[in-house]
Amino acid sequence: MATAQFAPSPTQPRLLPSQQLSNTTRARSLRLLSRPPRPARVRCSVAPEQVEAPVANPQQEKAPKNRASECYGVFCLTYDLEAEEKTRSWKKLINIVVSGAAGMISNHLLFKLASGEVFGQDQPLALKLLGSERSIQALEGVAMELEDSLYPLLREVSIGIDPYEVFQDAEWALLIGAKPRGPGMERAGLLDINGQIYAEQGKALNAVASRNVKVIVVGNPCNTNALICLKNAPNIPPKNFHALTRLDENRAKCQLALKAGVFYDKVSNVTIWGNHSTTQVPDFLNAKINGLPVKDVIKDTKWLEHEFTEKVQKRGGALIQKWGRSSAASTSVSIVDAIRSLVTPTPEGDWFSSGVYTNGNPYGIAEDIVFSMPCRSKGDGDYELVKDVIFDDFLWERIKKTEAELLAEKRCVAHLTGEGIAFCDLPEDTMLPGEM
Amino acid sequence: MATAQFAPSPTQPRLLPSQQLSNTTRARSLRLLSRPPRPARVRCSVAPEQVEAPVANPQQEKAPKNRASECYGVFCLTYDLEAEEKTRSWKKLINIVVSGAAGMISNHLLFKLASGEVFGQDQPLALKLLGSERSIQALEGVAMELEDSLYPLLREVSIGIDPYEVFQDAEWALLIGAKPRGPGMERAGLLDINGQIYAEQGKALNAVASRNVKVIVVGNPCNTNALICLKNAPNIPPKNFHALTRLDENRAKCQLALKAGVFYDKVSNVTIWGNHSTTQVPDFLNAKINGLPVKDVIKDTKWLEHEFTEKVQKRGGALIQKWGRSSAASTSVSIVDAIRSLVTPTPEGDWFSSGVYTNGNPYGIAEDIVFSMPCRSKGDGDYELVKDVIFDDFLWERIKKTEAELLAEKRCVAHLTGEGIAFCDLPEDTMLPGEM
Incomplete structure (x- = not known):
């Protein structure tokens, strides 16, 4: 068992490694840095002198907003959506931030x-892409491909590397960017490195995003990253933060379908409880197949209690073996599912899983962590926890184990949540294989 | 200028290189092989003994078709879509083949x-993935990710490496797979290597696909690959074969929009004439911006005549520089656009570009090649050529140049189209940068 203490960064932003790592059993070279001042790096492929005088056209005559410092290419133009018949009935444009925007999931x-399959064919959108110094060129490539795709709903694309700039007025923040674990790095190290990224992004959301921004954290370890993020954004309701466990839910549904010999659309009410790690608990007690309890359909209890959970956990690793890289396509599908579950009413009697902030939860799970639980939504972007779930000893014991892990992770990042001295006593390495 | 003659493969299937390459100026090690017998390689992740007895459910009681030898995982199940209220109104399932299915575009x-955004939310589909020996594991990974995505419309997925098996009953064939050009390989060599792939796939389509299969060739050199493919499929109407020039059209629209300072949805009637190569002709004479001729909006004739075409041609290369890989995302968007243009009626007064077989074309372009031209569709999968286009000397000269290139490519693959001895006198290397 590795233990480590980290000093809180808010008060001691530039400690040397030797100062931070008092009382550690193994030396680590972690640096706790406050946000360095970074230049606002943006790109725009169309200079004013390149633009011809447009044809006489009513919406062109309005004074354009000056967005030249942040937009990209054809998306630097301004439009009056109300001036045209085909766009007049559209909803108000929404701002969507994506971090790690040069990566494969993004x-x-x-x-x-951009295609409209997530928010609907009457929802114009602005995509704000956050990358890094290293990825800014690739971000331009992404923006160019978005230009070439001619999506009518995509009205603005901007790229940048400073979250305080890119997160401006964000209504959705899809936080995918995270550092992958380097060779020999332990989970405590990863928690700290990515935790710092999410602390900074929480602060940036707090400073400049919409007060009702919805945040979905995908970068791992996503539960604790989401906790760090919301703790650093005290002016945004903690309920607005989600950690993505939807891919686990989808995989669990597929495995139950395969075992039962039914199509996956017959499987419902699947909860992933707890952490997006190997301690996650895919719940077969409350899940249903064709409206019947799973245990009435799949009689193989040994499979349910052991192989099922393992299959869900190991799916990512199995995919990497087959495919040579991690599951970017199905992860992005599950992000779409997670968003859709918040903007469309949940089907009667069903629910979806999301890692959400525990604050008065009805199950007796520890408060003040981000824990995946069953949720329902009216389609307004908000959710409520599902009350009518049952527990047995087998399920509850596993829930307590994943809860213990999340509490340990929380102690490990106390320096990033403003709760004092971090103390890392993670019981074992439970990172999912193939996770970024 | 490199010249080479190739013997026709139908009559001399296993010539030694020295026999083939009589009268060549440079030796090449090309082998013209007839289709070797290959084992039917398929995968299925659910064995019958793994499947529990399903719950009593009417559609489960029907005798399942035996598809175990070709299907994948959860897609091995059979369903009666008419047994359920939510699927009863759906259309009949369609079979879609994708070659190069383990690649990034696919x-x-x-x-x-699978999401339904191409064929609609009432169109269930079967995806048949063609790969190679080398990519079969990756194909399984793709099928697993499709499983995990829980798409309700996706009812069958099968994978394989033998086109005679995978193309069975195909109603759409999206032929993306092609060998990339190796170091030092000339275009003639690439034409021959990929031509052989497309000859074999044409034969397979001819043997086993639906008699009305629609074929979109993406693998390059796509025009000539499409010609080879249709020549090897004499029982399928040549009109059903397309070479993808839609990405070029989309890029041309975006560049015109950027130059004019308008959003890309204001640009219409853009034709790409000819070959998907650097000789392609993006037509600004017939194109419109806000319903007006482009030349009335963009007065910079020098830009139109030189920079515009160059920008469209060089977009792929510019993207590779930025992004480090070729434009898989926007290519796939343009394939979606190409399919949608055939299955939805073309908007009044507009058209789309597609590389189609010249057979009585109204423009005076050489017959019996695959040439990108302006098309309109009633949305029935078929198309007609647009008659009301104009030509000036500048446009016509460029059309003749790309026509000459396609005629030279055709002579170069005569051994693959059943038209005798090949003679390669390609004037220059006009492969688009970054194309596969």
Whole structure:
């Protein structure tokens, strides 16, 4: 068992490793840095002198907003959506931020968002892409491909590397960016490195995003990253933060369908409880197949209690073996599912899983962590927890184990949540294989 | 200028290189092989003994078709779509073949197809993935991700490496797979290697696909690959074969929009004439911006005559520089656009570009090649050529140049189209940068 203490960064932003790592059993070279001042790096492929005088056209005559410092290419133009018949009935444009925007998950997700399949064919949108110094060129490539796709609903694309700039007025923040674990890095190290990214992004959301921004954290370890993010955004309701466990739910549904010999659309009410890690609890006690309890359909209890959970956990690793890379396509599908579950009413009697902030939960799970639980939505972007679930000893014991892990992770990042001195005593390494 | 003659493969299937390459100026090690017998390689992740007895459910009681030898995982199940209220109103399931299915373009495209955004939310589909020995594991990974995506419309997925098996009853064939050009390989060599692939796939389509299959060739050189493919499928109407020039059209629209300072949805009637190569002709003479001729809006004739075409041609290369890989996402978007243009009526007064077989074309372009031209569709999968286009000397000269290139490519693959001895005198290397 590795233990480590980290000093809180808000008060001691630039400690040397030797100062931070008092009372550690193993030395680590972690640096706790406050946000360095970074230049606002943006790109725009169309200079004013390149633009011809447009044809006489009513919406062109309005004074254009000056957005030249942040937009990209053809998306630097301004439009009056109300001036045209075909766009007049559209909803008000929404601002969607995607971090890690040059990565493979985003490369799938951005085009799904732009196509209208997520928010609907009457929802124009602005995509704000957050990358890093290293990825800014690739971000331009992404923006160019978005240009070439001619999506009518995609009205603005901007790219940048400073979250305080890119997160401006964000109504959705899809936080995918995270550092992958380097060779030899332990989970405590990963928690700290990515935790710092999410602390900064929480602060940035707090400073500049819409007060009702919905945040979905995908970068791992996503539950604790989401906790760090919401703790650093005290002016945004903690209820607005989600950690993505939807891919686990989808995989669990598929495995139950395969075992039962039914199509996956017959499987419902599947909860992933707890952490997006190997301690996650895919719940077969409350799940249903064709409206019947799973245990009435799948009699193989040994399979349910052991192989099922393992299959869900190991799916990512199995995929990497087959495919040579991680599951970007199905992850992005599950992000779409997670968003849709918040903007469309949940089907009667069903629910969906999301890692959400525990604050008065009805199950007796520890408060003040981000824990995946069953949720329902009226389609307004908000959700409520499902009350009519049952527990047995087998389920509850596993829930307590994943809860213990999340509490340990929380102690490990106390320096990033403003709760004092971090103390890392993670019981074992439970990172899912193939997770970024 | 490199010249080479190739013997026709139908009559001399296993010539040694020295026999083939009589009268060549440079030796090439090309082998013209007839289709070797290959084992039917398929995968199925659910064995019958793994499947529990299903719950009493009317549609489960029907005798399942034996598809175990070709299906994948949860898609091995059979369903009666008419037994359920929510699927009863759906259309009849369609079979869609995708070759190069383990590649990046397909990795975007397959999920778009499965989501219903291409063929509609009432169109169930079967995806048949063609790969190679080398990619069969990756294909399984793709099928697993499709499983995990829980798309309700996706009812069958099968994978294989033998086109005679995978193309069975195909109603759409999206032929993306092609060998990339190796170091030092000339265009003639690429034409021959990929031509052989497309000759074999044409024969397979001819043997087992639906008599009205629609074929979109994406693998490059796509025009000549499409010609080879249709020549090897004499029982399928040549009109059913397309070479993808839609990405070029989309890029041309975006560049015109950027130059004019308008959003891309204001640009219409853009034709790409000819070959998907650097000799392609993006037509600004007939194109419109806000319903007006482009030349009335963009007065910079120099830009139109030189920079515009160059920008369209060089977009792929520019993207590779930015992004580090080729434009898989926007290519897949353009394939979606190409399909949609055939299954939805073309908007009044507009058209779309597609590389189609010249057979009585009204423009005076050489017959019996695959040439990108302006098309309109009633949405029935078929198309007609647009008659009301104009030509000036500048446009016509460029059309003749791309026509000459396609005629030279045709002579170069005569051994693959059953038209005798090949003679390669390609004037220059006009492969688009970054094309597969």
